[in-house]
Structures are given as C-alpha cells and as structure tokens.
Amino acid sequence: MKRYTYKGEKHDLKGFRAGQGKKLADNLSSKLPFGCKTSGNLTEEDVQRSDAIKIGMKDQAQRWHTYANNMTQAIEDVPEVIDQQNRVRGAVLDAATKIVQSTAKLDEKGAVHLGELSKTHAQVTGNVSNILLKARLAVRYVGQVVNQSGREAKTKFQLDSQLSNHKHQVNQNNARASFRERLKAVRETKQTYSLQPGDIDL
16 A cells, blocks of 8 residues: 655555545644644634644743843843952052051161161271171171081981991891801701791891
C-alpha cells in the first residue's frame, strides 16, 4: 500500500478513501507544533489552542523584557560601583598624604636635631669631616671582618664536612675489609659465621 512520509514518520492510507484529503491533512496537522489546522473551518478548540500559543509567546516576551530591565539596572548600577571605588581610593590617598606629612615633620625635626648634634661635634672636635670619615672607615672595616669571618666559617664547615666524609668512608672500608677477612677465614674453616658488631654498618 502506498505510504506518505512526514517528518520521519510514516502514515498508512488505510482507513481513508478517495476525496478524504481533508481528513488526512487534519490527521497530519495534529502532529504539527502547536496543533495547527491546515484546512477547514476553525473550531473552538482551535481558537483555544491559538490563544494558548499567543499567551505562551507573550509570557516568553515578558520574561525577555524583565531580563532586559535587569540588565539595564545592572548597567545603571555600574557608576555607583565606580563612585564607591573612587571614594575608597580617595580615602587611601588621604591617609597616604597624612602619613607623608607626618614623616616630613619627623624628618624636619630629625634634621634639626642632627644639625644641633653636628654643631656640638664641630665645637668639640673642630673637624666633623674627620669624624664622619672615621665612621665610614670603621663601618667598612666591620663589613670586611664580617665577610672574612663568614668565608672562614664556610671554609671550615666545608673542611669539617670533607673530613667527616673521609673518616666515614675509611671506617666503611675498614669494616668491609675486616668483614671480608673474617668471612674468608670462616669459609676456609667451613664454620658458621655469626655477624659481629659493626658488620651491620655495611
């Protein structure tokens, strides 16, 4: 029997007679989206289906409208966030300015104090430059002593480490040699050998 294919589904013509194309069309239309009717007069059921489709589309449009409003509101909130960030930055800059000003005052007081000290030293010694030069030389000498001490300590540590490693290797070699000699003696006498203290270090 001849068959018609619609959207991957096969519909048998059994039960239909010649001239019943409308019935076949309505049967196929029941499988279309939204239950559309392809021929004949609209019934109350068709009108209700159409209204339901319109309401569904209206609801969908309303959801998109709400989403757009939310996005618009979010965009409008951005300047507030930026303004808040600017206020925070301003507060941080104000605090930093106060710190700098306080530091400047301390530096000024320190400079005055150092000036008085310099005058006192100049009056006592008559030569502030010599004192500063001696101080720099003393600092340099201390640095050289510290560096030299560090190098000597490092060298001593390396030498001690090498010496310890050498002693350990010598002890290991002596233990191996002693073990081999005792094992050789046991093999020659064909006696059972018992491990001696020091063998386990091998």
